Amino acid sequence: MNQLSTNWPPSDSRDRGGPAQPLLTVNVLRKYFPIRGGALGRVRAKVHAVDGVSFTVQKGETLGIVGESGCGKSTVARLLMRLMAPDGGEQIFDGDEVAAQGGISVRDLRRQVQMVFQDSASSLNPRMPVQGSVAFGPMALGKPKAEAMALARELLGKVGLNPVLFGGRYPHELSGGQKQRVNIARALALSPRLLILDEAVSALDKSVEAQVLNLLQLLKRDMGLTYLFISHDLGVVRWISDRVMVMYLGEVVEIGPSEQIYADAKHPYTRALLASKPSMNPDERREEPPVTGDPPNPVNPPAGCRFHTRCPHAEAVCSARAPQLGSNGAAAHLAACHMQEPASGHSGAVRH
Numbered sequence: 001m002n003q004l005s006t007n008w009p010p011s012d013s014r015d016r017g018g019p020a021q022p023l024l025t026v027n028v029l030r031k032y033f034p035i036r037g038g039a040l041g042r043v044r045a046k047v048h049a050v051d052g053v054s055f056t057v058q059k060g061e062t063l064g065i066v067g068e069s070g071c072g073k074s075t076v077a078r079l080l081m082r083l084m085a086p087d088g089g090e091q092i093f094d095g096d097e098v099a100a101q102g103g104i105s106v107r108d109l110r111r112q113v114q115m116v117f118q119d120s121a122s123s124l125n126p127r128m129p130v131q132g133s134v135a136f137g138p139m140a141l142g143k144p145k146a147e148a149m150a151l152a153r154e155l156l157g158k159v160g161l162n163p164v165l166f167g168g169r170y171p172h173e174l175s176g177g178q179k180q181r182v183n184i185a186r187a188l189a190l191s192p193r194l195l196i197l198d199e200a201v202s203a204l205d206k207s208v209e210a211q212v213l214n215l216l217q218l219l220k221r222d223m224g225l226t227y228l229f230i231s232h233d234l235g236v237v238r239w240i241s242d243r244v245m246v247m248y249l250g251e252v253v254e255i256g257p258s259e260q261i262y263a264d265a266k267h268p269y270t271r272a273l274l275a276s277k278p279s280m281n282p283d284e285r286r287e288e289p290p291v292t293g294d295p296p297n298p299v300n301p302p303a304g305c306r307f308h309t310r311c312p313h314a315e316a317v318c319s320a321r322a323p324q325l326g327s328n329g330a331a332a333h334l335a336a337c338h339m340q341e342p343a344s345g346h347s348g349a350v351r352h
């Protein structure tokens, strides 16, 4: 693998080692999509896509986001990039509030946060050789062409594509895995501090997926990057993430260190999701039945705990009152379930 020149990425912006410091903090983020109808196109209802989501990503870590299709993972990602405006909440990037007076502008945020999507083909311009695609962002920000092209060659090498062999190729001349490597190089060309990977390896064959995951780990270590890794594949998320956040119907139901989430999940939804995951180990203990059926309609989410309509442990309190994210053990491991609150009134509530 090629070495990058010493002046890239800029040494002052990397997030290596040291005590944990937040790079990104999100407080009570909300996005409701209007559903319009009738001749006048009036708003008839709203999809509660992201509903009060709060979390922090520490510098240098990988936070995985998991949950069933439609739970709001991609909407969170798009909100973080400000590809759409939130309806509420606050986003703080490296100490500065996004789009607030005296904070960080959306333009600056979009340079420091880059995203890689699942669909590697449509992210690339089909009429542009890949070296040009990688150089495009830096040139748009004013880097002279010769420098941007040199950076593109360097980055293609960094993602494992020989720039002499691949730089002049068009996207249709590349495999899916190669295209995704180009997309990663393109994202890195703007020297981001946070990379959001939204189902970025989901369309790849398992062997190619493993190569790209290994590449991501190497890049993260070499460049001091921070990742937000969104996937429906719990095995992949476990492998790559330091911490994992579980979403259900627009809300966070559990968040904690990866090993604790996988070994000792607190929320029945997380346990049901894990039970739905195919296992190679026939002796693996599965206390919860796999999650079945479809999630409720996000236009009218159930009152109380949104999972209560599918939860085998649901009691009256679960539909009466929404549980708060909290911990009954390790402070870093939080779950929103009445069984985790000693005084909730649920018969299965933990006692201390």
Ligand SMILES: Nc1ncnc2c1ncn2[C@@H]1O[C@H](COP(=O)(O)OP(=O)(O)OP(=O)(O)O)[C@@H](O)[C@H]1O
Binding pocket: 033, 034, 047, 048, 049, 067, 068, 069, 070, 071, 072, 073, 074, 075, 076, 232, 298
């Ligand atoms: N532009 C939009 N207009 C209306 N509803 C939307 C829009 N984008 C997303 N939604 C809805 O918001 C909810 C969350 O969608 P989102 O794509 O964030 O989920 P997801 O967890 O990323 O799902 P997947 O894993 O399938 O991509 C879903 O109910 C979806 O139908």
